[in-house]
Amino acid sequence: METHKLEDVIAAAPFFRGLDPAFCATIAGCGKHVRFEKGQTVYRQGDPADTFYVVQHGHVALELPGAGRPLVHQTLHDNDILNAAWVVPPYRCHSNARAVDTTVAIAFDAACLRGKCDADHDLGYELMKRFVPIVVERLNRARLQALDVYGPGSAG
C-alpha cells in the first residue's frame, strides 16, 4: 500500500487548499486515516461530536431518525466535510451518519483541533474561512429543500 504523510494528504485535500504547510503539519497531529465499510455507522445523533471528518472518497448518508423510518436529508461524497458539530457547543452530533458505500476519510480529533485553533487564532481563522462558506452553502441548500419546489402545486 502506498503511504503518504498525513500532512501531505491534508495539503492535497480541496477543503484545505492553500493552507500554509506549517498549519497542515500542526493539524496533522490531530488527524488519522479512517475507513468505514458499507453500511457502517459513523456516528449517531446525540453522540459526542468528538471527530471532524474530511471525506476523501466515499458516500455517507446523514439521516434524521424520526417516527418510523429515518429520513436521509443529505448525502456526502468525495471531498465533502462531515460533522459540523465539532466546533459548535455542546459538541453533539446533529444527525446519524452512515456509510452507504465504503468510505475513506481523514478524521480529526475535535478536542485536539479546537485546542490548536484556540492556541493559534491565525490557524483558527484559516480553518473558519474554509468551514463557514460550506456551512452557509449547506444552509442555502437546506432552505431550497424546505421550499419543496417539486411538491404539489409546483411547476416541477
Next chain:
Amino acid sequence: MSIAPSRSDPMVPRRFRIVEKIHETADTYTFTLVPVDGETACRFAPGQFNMLYLFGYGEVPISISGDPAAPERLVHTVRAMGSVTHAFATLEAGDMVGVRGPFGSAWPLAAAEGGDVLIVAGGLGLAPLRSAIYRLLAERDRYRRIAILHGARSPETILFAEELRQWRRNLDIACEVTVDYAGTDWHGRVGVITQLVALAGFDPQRVTTFVCGPEIMMRFSVEALKKQGVADERIHVSMERSMKCALGHCGHCQFGPAFLCKDGPVLSYDRIRNLVGIAEL
C-alpha cells in the same frame, strides 16, 4: 363573405387517440397519441408544447416529451395538478384528446453543436428535456461532453427512472440524479440539484445549458452555472406562465416583453436576466 371552416384553423383542436398510457409516478402519466382522421404526423422541435383538449374539461399546455425522430406518435407527460390534468389522469388507451400545436420555441440544439451540453432538469422539467436528450443521443458525435442532471423530490417521484438508469450506464454521457430527501433504502444522492452543477465537468466557455423545472429551482441553477463561469447567453431556461390561445394573441403568457407561447417557452437567460427575481411579474 364567410369564414371557410379550415382544417388548419389554429384554434380548432385536431383529434388524436391514446394508444398507450404509462403510469410514471403516483400523479404523473405519459400518454402516446396518434392522429385520428388520417392526418399527417406532428413534427416538433424538442422544447415545444401542445395544447391538449380533454372533452368536457378544457385545455392545458403540455410539453412534448417524446422522440422528435418519431413524429408519427405524440408523447406527452402529464402531472395531475389542476382540474383538467386530474381528469386527464383518468383517460385510458382508446380515449380521444384534442391537440393544437406544436407551439413555441425549442432548445437550441443546433447552436450547441461542437460544444458541451449540460441538461439541468428539476422534477417534471425532465419531460420537455427528454425530447432534447433523445436528439442528443441520436446525434452523439456532434457534441463534446453531454451531462444530464436531474433533481426530484424523493426517489418515488423520479421521472423516467428506467431511462435515467440507462443513461447512467451509457459511458458516452454523464448522468447524475439527486433527491431532496429519501428513505434509508435509497443508495443515490440526497441534496439539491444545484450542487451537482459544480461536479458535472464541462467547459464553461463551450457549454450550452438547458434548464427546466420550477422557477425557483431554475433561478438557483442559473446562479450555480454563473458561479462556474457560464455566460448568460449559454444558459437557456423554459419559462411558464398562464397559456390560453398559444398563438400570441390572448396576452396571458406575457413575461415582460415576451409572449412565452411564441417567444418562449425556451428563452436565453440573457434575455430575461433583468426580469427574473422581480416579484409578481
Next chain:
Amino acid sequence: MSTDLALQIGEHALLARAEFGKLIDALRGQGYAVIGPTLQGGAIVYSEISGESELPVGWTDEQEAGTYRLKRREDEALFGYVAGAQSWRPFLFQPRRTLWRAKGSAADFAIDPDVRETPRFAFLGMRACELKAVSIQDRVFMDGIHPDADYSARRDAAFFIAVNCARAGATCFCVSMDAGPRAEAGYDLALTEIIGEGRHDFLLEVGSPRGAVIASLLSLRAAGDGDAAEAEAIVERTAQSMGRVLQTEGLKSLLQENLEHPQWDDVAERCLSCGNCTFACPTCFCHTDEDVTDLDGQAAERHQRWDSCFSLDFSYIRGGSVRPGIASRYRQWMTHKLANWIDQFGESGCVGCGRCITWCPAGIDITAEAAAIRASIEKD
C-alpha cells in the same frame, strides 16, 4: 350644386350638411351596416344607425379623470363630441364569440368550427386615434404566423369614415402618441366638419378605391383652397388644445427599468383593479378561452371572451395567481401598454384617446403615473 366629380385617392371635395344623409344611404346601399355615434344612456355610443337623425346632433361631451357627461352645443354639429365611451373595438374583435362546438364523449368526439357570415361594417366617425388603434390591433391579430380568421375577415370587410377632431377633450393626448388629431392613413373616407358664418359643410377626402366608389355616389362640390385651409386650421387648433401630455421620450426604458418603483404601490392604493381601463381601451387585446359543457356531458363549446390583466384569474397557474397584488397588475397593464408593446409590435400600444383616464372610477391618469415615475428618477 351637384357635380360629377370623380375623386381620386388623396383628392377632396365638399359635402354639404344637407347632403350628409346620402352618405349613410350610399353605404347602406352598398350593403354595409353603418355604425355611427348615437346617444345612449347619457353617453356617445357607437351603434348601428339607419339615418342621420340618429346622430348626436348638437351634443358634445365633457371628460375629465373619472368624469364623463354630455352637454348641448350651441351649434348643430354632427361630430361635436370627442370620443365615444367605447371604441370600435367590439365590432372587429368581438367581446364574446363561440369558436367551436364538440359532441360526443371522452372516448370519441367530433369538433365543428363555428362558421358565420362576416358582417360588413361601415364605421362612421372614426377619430384619428381610433383609426390608429385599429392599425395597432391589426398587428396583433393579422400579422404573424397565426392570423385571427374572424378579426381578419371583419377587418377586411370594414369601411372606415374618419372624422378629424374639431376639439380636444380634457383627457386627450393623441398628439403625444403621434396618433392625431388628424387622420393620416387607413381610412376610406375622411371628413372635417366645418361650421360657421352660415355654412355647415364637410371637407371629404378619399383614402381608398372603395372610398372613391362611395364618394362617386354623393352630391359633392369642388372645394377651394380656402376650404382646405379652414379644415387644416380646425385640426391645428385641436392639436394645440390637448388636455393632457404624455412625455414619450425614453418612456419605454423608464418603465422597463423601474419595475420595482414605489409608484406602483402608490397607484395600487387608488386602483380598484376593476379593469375598466382595459375594457375602454381601443387597443387592449387580451382575451381568454372558456370551455362549457352541457349538463348531460355530451356537448361542449369553446368560447372566447375579452379578458383583463386586472383580474386575478388572468395570470393563474396552478397554485395561484402570478400577480396577486394590485400593484403588479397595474404595472403589467401600464408597462405592457407603453413599453413592452414596443418590443412586441414595434410601436406603443397607446393612442392617447384618454378613455382609461375618463372611465377610471378612481380617476387614475396614466399620463400622471408615468410623469410621477419620470419625476422621481430625474430628481435623483
